[in-house]
Amino acid sequence: MPNIGYVALTLALGLAVYAAVVSVVGAQRRMPELIISARNAAFGVTGLVTLAVIIIEYLLITGHYQTKYVAEVSNRAAPLFFRITALWGGQDGSLLFWSWLMSIFAALVLFKKWGSMRIMMPYVVAVTQITLAFFIGLVVFVANPFEQLAFFPADGSGLNPLLRHFGMIIHPPILYIGFVSFVIPYAFAIAALVTRQSGDLWIRTTRRWSLTAWLFLSLGLMLGGWWAYDVLGWGGYWGWDPVENASLIPWLVATPFLHSVMMHENRGMLKRWNMALIILTFSLVIEGTFLTRSGVVSSVHTFAQSAIGPLFLGFIVIMFGVSLYLFVTRWDDLNSDNELDSLVSRESAFLLNNLLFLGVAVIVWWGVHYPMFSEALVGDRIVVGPPFFEQTTAPLWAIIVLLMGVAPLVPWRQASMKRLGDSLLWPAAVGLATIALLYTVVGIRIFGALLGFGLCGFTLAVTLIEYWRGVSARHRSRGESYPLALKRLVARNRRRYGGYLIHIGVILVAIGIIGSRFYQVETQQNLAIGESMTISSEFIGAYELTYRGLREGASPDDRIITEGILDVSFNGRPAGQIIPVREFFIVQEQPMTIPDKRSTLADDLYVILGGWEGAGETATFKAYINPLINWLWIGGFVFIIGTMIAAWPNPQETGQRVASKARVRGATVPAK
Amino acid sequence: MEQTIPQSKPSAIGRNLVIIGGTLFLVIIVAVMAINLNRVESVQLQGNPAPDFTLPLFDQFEPDQLTLSELRGQVVVINFWASWCVECYKEAALLEQAWQEHRDQGVTFIGVDYLDTDKEALAYLAQYGITYPSGPDIGDEISRAFAITGVPETFFIDKDGNIAHVQIGPITRSQLYALLDRLIKQPRQDT
C-alpha cells in the first residue's frame, strides 16, 4: 500500500516535468496538440498526488506504524480527528500536503481560465508545474512520508502535544492555502513577461486569486495569534518568532501589491513595480518555507534539519534568478501609460503606502536574517527579540494608519489642497477629540497610546464618513431607506466598500493591540489554599483571586490534567471562578500550561497555573489583565468579512468578462 | 499600438539598478545562507584538534582554572552537563567512578557546566559526588567552540590533543571503558 503511494508520487513528478517542458515547446512551436497534452498531464499530476494523499491518510487512520512518518506523528491513543490532521504534523507530510494544495490550484486555474488568456496559459502551466515538480521532488527524494521502518513498532510516538488543539490544527492548512495560492498570480506574471504583455491582463485575471490568497494568509496569521493566546499561556499573541515573521513578510509585500494593482488597473502605471511585487511576494513565500524547514533559524516552529535546506536554496536561486532575468529583459515592455499628475494625488498616496509596507517588510526581514549575518560574518550569535521589531516598526504602523485615513479622501490625479483640507476637517477633529477625551476623562498618559488611539479615531471617522456619504447620496437620489441604501451601496461597489470594511477591521485590531500592549498588567504569586492575590489596572478595576485548591482529572488520551481553582471577585463583587489547567502528556513527558480567561469588551482576565507544591497546598499563579484585547479578534473578524465582500464577484463584472472573452478569442492563438 | 511614454534616462538607470541590486542581493543572501547551512555540529569535529580553552573552576577545586593545552599528553574526557539536564543524571555516577579508576593512568576528566545556575550546579556536584575538575562555561565560549547542540555531550581527547570521539547523549559503561582503554594504550605521536 505505501509503495503504491510512493510510485504515484514518482509518476506525478515525471508528469509534472513532462507538462512543463511540453507546454513550453508547444507554445514556442505553435503546436496546440502539445499544449493540450501538457494540460492533461497537469490534471494527471493532481490526480496522482491526490491518490498519494488518500493513501497516506489511510495509513494514518489505520495506524500503520511501520511507516516511519505515521510512527512519528501518531499513536494508538490518538483520536481519529488528530490522526487525519497529522498529515501536516511533520515535515514529510506537510510537504506532501503543500504539494497537493498546489496541484489542486494549478488544476483549478486550468479548469476555469483555459478559455481566455490563451497565449499565457502554456507558460502558466510551465511555471506551476515546475514549482510543483520541485516540491514533489523534495517529497520523493528527501522527505518521503511512505518510508518504511525495518521493524513493526507496537505504537507511534504521537503528535506533539502543542499541536493537539483545534486552532493549531486549522492554522497550518489555512496558512498553506494562502502561501500556495500565490503561485497562480506569480505564474501569470511570469507568463505575461515571457509573452511580452504590456497591459494589465495578468493582473485582472488573477485579481481574485491574489485577494483570496491574501485572505487566507491574513486568516492564517490571525489564527496563529489566537491559538498562541488561547493555548500557549504566555499572555500574548505574537512573539516575533522567525517563523511567524516568515509568514508575515509575504503578507507585508502582498498588501501593497493589492493596493497598487488598483493604480495599475486605473491608470496603467506602476506596471514594473507590480510585476516586481508579485515576484517578490512569491519569492518570499518560498524563502519563508525554506527558513521554516531548513534549520537556518532557531524557532519553536522549525522542523528537524535535513538535506532539504540546500535544495531549497538552489530552487530559490533559480526561481529568483529567472524571474529577475525576465523582468530585466522585458523592462521596456512595461512602460507606464500615464504620468504622475501631481505630488498630492491618490497615486502618490499609493506609492507612500508601498513605501511604508515595504519598509516594515524590510525591517522584519532584516531582523529575521540578522543573526545569520552576524554569525556568518563576525561569529557573534545574537537573538533578535520583540523589542527590536516593536520599536522599529511602530512609527511606520502609525503612519500607515494615518495614511489609511487620508488616502480615501485624495482623488486620483490631482488633489485640490483646499478641498482635501476641508474633507479632513471633521475626521481630524474626531481624532483630536479622541485624544483629549482619553487624556482628561480616561486618564491615558502614555504618548504612544494617545497618538495611536487618536490616529485610529481619525481614520475610523474618515471611513465611516465615506459610508455615510454613499448611503445618504443614494437615499437622497433614489429615496432608498438607509439600510437598503447601505446594502445596495456595498453590493454595487464591493471592492471599495469591502475595502473600507477591511480598514475598519484594521482599526479595531489596532485598538486591541494598543490597549493590550501598553496597558497589560501582570503579576505572579504563590498562594496557599484560602489565600488571595489581587491584580488591578487603573482603567479596568481590581480583581481578587482566591485559591481554592487543585483538582485532578485524567483524559483518555494519556495526559494528566490538573486544574487550579480560583474564585474571582471583580471590584468587590463575586464574578465566578477561573480554572487554569496544566496538562501533562505522559508519553512525550511534556507539559502544557493552558490559561483560563474571563473575557469582556473592556479586557481579559487571563490566568495560568505556574506550578504547585505537594498535593496543591500551595500553588503559583500568574495573572494578566489585557485591556481591549478582544477588539483584536473582533477586528480580525470584521477584516475577514470585508475581504470576502471585496472578493465577491460583481454581477456586472461577470457579464463584462464574457464580453471580453469573446473579444480576446479572436486576437490570439487559434482555439483547439 | 499602445501609447506609452518614450523610455527616459531615469528608466534605464532604474533598470541597471535592479540588475545590480538584484544580483548582489541574491549573491549575498545565498552566501550567508550557505554558511549557516554548513554550520558545524559537534559530531563533525571528530578527528580534528580540540579547541583550546581555559575553564574557571568552582571553588571546591584546587586550581582556580584549567587550560586544555596544558593537559597535552594525557587522555582528556570533557563532559558538557547541566543541573537541569535529566539525561545527565544517568551517567553522572558512572563518570565519577571511571575518573576514580583511571586517574593514575594519565586520564583527566573535565566537567563543563552549560547554561547553568551556580547554586543548582554545586548541588548537582554534591549529589553525585563529582570530584573531577568542573566549572561554569562563562560566556558560553567553550560550548560554542565545541559546537554542542545540547547536553549531555562528551568529548574524548587523545594524547595528541585530537578529538577521538564525540558522544551525544549519555554514555554506557562498556562504551566508556572501552574508549578509555583504547586511548590510554594509544601512544603519543606528536613529540
Add this chain to the structure above:
Amino acid sequence: MTRKKLLKKSILVLLTATCYLLLTASLTLAQEPNYDRINGIAKNLNCPTCAGLNLADCRTQTCAQWRGQIGDLVQEGYSDQEVLDFFATRYGEQVLQAPPKHGFTLLLWVLPFIAILAAGGWLALAMRNWANSKQALVTGSAAPGRPSQPVPASSDSADDYLQQVDRDLDLNQGLDQT
C-alpha cells in the same frame, strides 16, 4: 519570687519571644521572591533552551532555575540593568532579547532605517521627476484617466471602477452614478 514579679517576667519573656518570632517571620517574608520584579527583568532575557520564548514566559526547569538566580541577584541588591549585564557576561549576549546597540550589532538597528530613508528619498525624487516631465511632454495622445491597453479587456463605461474614478474627480458630489 512574688506573683507580680513572676507575671512581669513572663510578660517580658512572652514579649521577647514574640519580637523574635516577628523578626524571623519578617526575614523569611523578605526572602519570599518578588515574582513581579523577577518577571519584569526576565522579560528582557531569552529562554536559553527554547527558541522564541522569553525567560518570564517559559515554563521549563532551566528557566525556573534562571529566574531563581535573578531572584538571588535582586536580593543581593542588583539593579535591573546590573542583572541583565550579569546574564550577558555569564551566558553570552544571545540571552538578551534586545541586542545591544553597539559594535557590529549597530548594523541591525541602523541598516533598515538607512534603507527606508534612501528609498523614501529616491521615491520623492522619482515622483518629482515623474510629475515634472509630464509638463514638459506634449503627448496628449493618451486620454487622461483612461488606461490604454493592447487587448481591450473591458468596456470602459461599464467598468464600475472607472466610474469611481470619475466620481473621485468631482470630490464634492457624493452621488452614486450606477
